[in-house]
Amino acid sequence: MLNRRTVLAGAASLALTLSACGRSSESSSEDSSEGGTVGLAMPTRSSERWLTDGKSLVEGLKAKGYKTKLVYGDDDPKAQVAQIDKLIRQGVDALIIAAIDNKSLNGVLQQAADADIPVIAYDRLILGTKNVDYYVSFDNEMVGRVQAHHIIEKLGLEDGKGPFNIELFAGSPDDNNTKYFFDGSMALLQPYLDSRQLVVPSGKTELDQITTLRWDGATAQKRMSGVLAEWYRSERIDAVLSPYDGISRGILSALKSAGYGSDSKPLPVITGQDAELASVKSIIAGQQSQTVYKDVRRLAEAAAIMVDDILTGWTPSVDDMSTYKNGVKAVPAVLLQPESVDKTNYNTLVRDGYFTAEELK
Ligand code: GAL
DSSP: OOOOGGGGGGGGGOOOOOOOOOSSSEEEOOSOOSSOEEEEEESOSSSHHHHHHHHHHHHHHHHTTOEEEEEEOTTOHHHHHHHHHHHHHTTOSEEEEOOSSTTTTHHHHHHHHHTTOOEEEESSOOOSOSOOOEEEEEOHHHHHHHHHHHHHHHHTGGGTOOOEEEEEOOOOTTOHHHHHHHHHHHHHHHHHHHTTSEEOTTOOOSHHHHOOGGGOHHHHHHHHHHHHHHHOSSOOOOEEEOSSHHHHHHHHHHHHHTTOSSSSSOOOEEOOSSOOHHHHHHHHTTSSOEEEEOOHHHHHHHHHHHHHHHHTTOOOOOSBSSSOBOSSOBOOEEEEOOEEEETTTTHHHHHTTSSOTTTTO
């Protein structure tokens, strides 16, 4: 099989910085190129990471000689379908899509297939269609494990400590990653729930009871406030499993409103994901405890290499041919490794050039 995966080895050194993208929901790179045009459909501008993804994809593809059309769906599935429809009509040569709702794209992806446009599911798997060619993401189950491991370590569960009170939060129900994060976490936490070293006073331990539509921090804040008011009048909360930094910050606000954050009522252990600047600062300040760092610049580079391979007649190299089943087929996947970041090792982010030391002050 012809592939050029080894090129990825140098991707980590990609010298990209985190300056924000423009605020328009649509942008085109100006340079002309012979490589063709790649449509980039990202889910939202409300979260820092997706701005970095968009910017890195544009830069990575431009470096390989491609023009790009970058659109943001502003967390509205219908708007994203309309944007992809427009990209197809504009004649893009390939599509890289981070879906808002994993099941809403089947119709528009049939149009892409009819026009022979290859489709890469970016970070989030697209379900229920054969018309998705590849998937690039991080090892999503590992993300959940990394979050759970932090809680286990911080609470000393392996040393038999407990019982501790914990509440569980999950991501958006229409994002396929949500299930992987949750399953990864529960694989490690369930034994401690069974032994009652961990107790969930609200009783909400099933995925469909704890999801957070569109990963919205305000939604999580509201749920945390409600849970604290109902179940923690005489109890203290020791840990919160949170899947994403935006949700973690919502949870933190609810906790602070309920008087947590003092010597007599310390904040619980709170996990997160994405190494967003506000959350990294919160970690340094001793509030959020942990995040999962996923260098999305490397993810974008992996997607750019994949598109370039496909459009130049190479077969992209993948890590996994069987795990990421979308209901119709197993989508060949490239999976990068996530990394836990807490107060002890956040300098990794500076070392990698993900943030400058100045930005973290
Ligand atoms: C997920 C993604 C996470 C986080 C979340 C909210 O799909 O894997 O890293 O970004 O969306 O945006």
